[in-house]
Amino acid sequence: MPRDVPLTPLEHGLVIDRGSPVPLYFQVAQQLEQAIKDGRLRPGTRMANEIEFAAQLAVSRPTMRRAMEYLVDKGLVVRQRGVGTRVVSAEVRRSLELTSLHDDLAASGQQPHTSVLSLEIVGAPDTVAEVLGIAVGDPVTEILRLRSARSQPLAHLTNYLPADRFTPTREALEGSGLYALLRLAGVHLHSATQVIGARIATTAEARLFGERRGAPLLTMQRTAYDDRGIVVEYGNHFYAASHYSFQMSLLST
Amino acid sequence: MPRDVPLTPLEHGLVIDRGSPVPLYFQVAQQLEQAIKDGRLRPGTRMANEIEFAAQLAVSRPTMRRAMEYLVDKGLVVRQRGVGTRVVSAEVRRSLELTSLHDDLAASGQQPHTSVLSLEIVGAPDTVAEVLGIAVGDPVTEILRLRSARSQPLAHLTNYLPADRFTPTREALEGSGLYALLRLAGVHLHSATQVIGARIATTAEARLFGERRGAPLLTMQRTAYDDRGIVVEYGNHFYAASHYSFQMSLLST
DNA sequence: CAGTGGTCTAGACCACACC
DNA sequence: GTGTGGTCTAGACCACTGT
Numbered sequence: 086m087p088r089d090v091p092l093t094p095l096e097h098g099l100v101i102d103r104g105s106p107v108p109l110y111f112q113v114a115q116q117l118e119q120a121i122k123d124g125r126l127r128p129g130t131r132m133a134n135e136i137e138f139a140a141q142l143a144v145s146r147p148t149m150r151r152a153m154e155y156l157v158d159k160g161l162v163v164r165q166r167g168v169g170t171r172v173v174s175a176e177v178r179r180s181l182e183l184t185s186l187h188d189d190l191a192a193s194g195q196q197p198h199t200s201v202l203s204l205e206i207v208g209a210p211d212t213v214a215e216v217l218g219i220a221v222g223d224p225v226t227e228i229l230r231l232r233s234a235r236s237q238p239l240a241h242l243t244n245y246l247p248a249d250r251f252t253p254t255r256e257a258l259e260g261s262g263l264y265a266l267l268r269l270a271g272v273h274l275h276s277a278t279q280v281i282g283a284r285i286a287t288t289a290e291a292r293l294f295g296e297r298r299g300a301p302l303l304t305m306q307r308t309a310y311d312d313r314g315i316v317v318e319y320g321n322h323f324y325a326a327s328h329y330s331f332q333m334s335l336l337s338t
Numbered sequence: 339m340p341r342d343v344p345l346t347p348l349e350h351g352l353v354i355d356r357g358s359p360v361p362l363y364f365q366v367a368q369q370l371e372q373a374i375k376d377g378r379l380r381p382g383t384r385m386a387n388e389i390e391f392a393a394q395l396a397v398s399r400p401t402m403r404r405a406m407e408y409l410v411d412k413g414l415v416v417r418q419r420g421v422g423t424r425v426v427s428a429e430v431r432r433s434l435e436l437t438s439l440h441d442d443l444a445a446s447g448q449q450p451h452t453s454v455l456s457l458e459i460v461g462a463p464d465t466v467a468e469v470l471g472i473a474v475g476d477p478v479t480e481i482l483r484l485r486s487a488r489s490q491p492l493a494h495l496t497n498y499l500p501a502d503r504f505t506p507t508r509e510a511l512e513g514s515g516l517y518a519l520l521r522l523a524g525v526h527l528h529s530a531t532q533v534i535g536a537r538i539a540t541t542a543e544a545r546l547f548g549e550r551r552g553a554p555l556l557t558m559q560r561t562a563y564d565d566r567g568i569v570v571e572y573g574n575h576f577y578a579a580s581h582y583s584f585q586m587s588l589l590s591t
Numbered sequence: 592c593a594g595t596g597g598t599c600t601a602g603a604c605c606a607c608a609c610c
Numbered sequence: 611g612t613g614t615g616g617t618c619t620a621g622a623c624c625a626c627t628g629t
Contacts, residue, residue, distance in 0.1 A: 117602090128567065147620090151617090160529050163566075166597065166626045168626085172597090173528065174563075174567020174568075175567075176563070177529055181531075204594080206624075252614075275414050275589075275590060276434055277588045277590075278434075278586070278587045281625080303534070310433070314382075314426050314429055321416075330533050330534060330535035330536075332532070332533045333531070335530045385613080398601065399600090399601080400598095400600075401599060417616095418614085418615075420608030421607090423614090
């Protein structure tokens with residue numbers, strides 16, 4: 086009788102709306118996710134098995150199963166055959182709430198301010214042309230931005246986009262992140278690769294951040310791809326290491 | 339008739355073995371993955387729809403579907419309702435072959451060499467105790483390693499593990515990565531969080547890498563969690579920025 | 592042994608994209 | 611329209627874990 090801890094009965098207030106366009110599995114998954122996040126399903130508790138859940142919610146087992154898989158993919162729950170399903174610890178959950186492809190700074194909750202230093206269409210320099218897969222001199226949108234938090238400049242961002250594709254306005258760029266704007270413009274982001282390194286600031290770079298020459302900088306180059314494998318954006322950024330670091334979380338396998 | 343490009347017929351030599359303990363969906367998924375990776379399914383080609391695939395392989399549609407979802411999750415394929423399934427471009431695919439939670443250096447194919455500088459059980463210093471969730475002074479395994487590639491030292495790795503859990507041998511550590519050893523020891527890794535930053539090397543640190551004081555260092559702190567939310571490992575590392583950078587890829591959403 | 596999650600089937604209907 | 615992927619059902623059997 087593996088009821089070491091009493092099962093979590095379904096009646097945690099889950100309701101499903103069969104008239105909604107939202108898929109059933111997603112309705113269930115989201116409500117369970119919320120229940121975990123606000124503590125109604127406590128860390129370490131065993132959940133009822135999927136058959137029982139399915140029966141009580143009057144959905145089929147595959148549908149219930151899909152909801153569970155969603156939680157597993159999000160790292161909120163661990164399943165073991167023959168054992169059951171448990172909610173992960175609060176600490177792990179907190180650590181997983183960090184983002185990755187999202188705008189770096191927005192997540193850190195420091196109300197960042199972005200000023201556009203420059204926004205123009207230029208001929209692609211050779212390194213940019215190579216990355217974007219276009220010819221040297223082809224028109225690209227070049228965006229230079231300075232990000233600050235608590236009026237301390239933290240990051241200098243340089244981005245290149247193929248000019249024919251989409252060119253944001255200054256105002257839009259000050260209001261939201263580049264990725265959000267791309268999504269609004271109907272670009273289907275697929276994936277990105279990035280390289281993070283470090284180097285020493287030049288005098289001019291250090292001055293940007295109110296530091297001295299020789300200060301450590303974090304650097305990041307990122308290339309973002311489209312659904313169709315086309316490069317959407319190339320970014321070359323540097324950050325004041327004394328005020329900024331990259332935080333990320335990883336799920337196993 | 340949306341057959342802009344002739345569908346990829348099933349007969350790319352896929353075979354399934356119903357006697358195998360390997361799940362059907364996985365057999366199919368792996369063979370398709372292989373076909374994409376070695377070019378038999380070329381980038382941009384449309385694949386036959388899942389009904390056709392299922393019929394030709396004599397599996398049910400949900401099973402075929404699950405194989406497709408595996409490819410989507412790996413970023414190898416893009417699906418659009420009403421349109422079809424296409425293989426992503428070769429460039430995107432290559433960019434996605436980079437790892438994340440795996441051993442950093444192993445993937446870069448530089449045949450790294452690891453020397454164990456020190457391996458002992460010590461009382462937990464306060465920061466370590468806090469991260470591992472144990473009391474200050476409790477026994478922890480402390481591992482100091484130096485990683486080199488092409489006989490150039492690149493990284494200084496410091497790890498702490500709860501001593502009661504698992505203590506690797508020197509020999510094992512020189513042969514394989516810490517994470518591989520943990521897995522062999524039956525530890526179910528769940529997730530990890532890491533922080534990447536930069537700073538300036540002290541004289542002693544610089545000497546390790548054959549550099550001068552003031553050289554830029556990349557730093558990384560990582561905390562890895564168990565299935566059950568217990569901290570398995572805490573690492574505090576620094577890297578010679580002139581010879582090392584972190585490369586990673588991200589899948590959208 | 593009983594209980595759990597993991598796999599698989601053979602259907603069905605729906606939502607969306609394109610012509 | 612037609613064709614595609616997205617959702618959903620109601621069963622079945624298997625594999626693993628624990629007692």
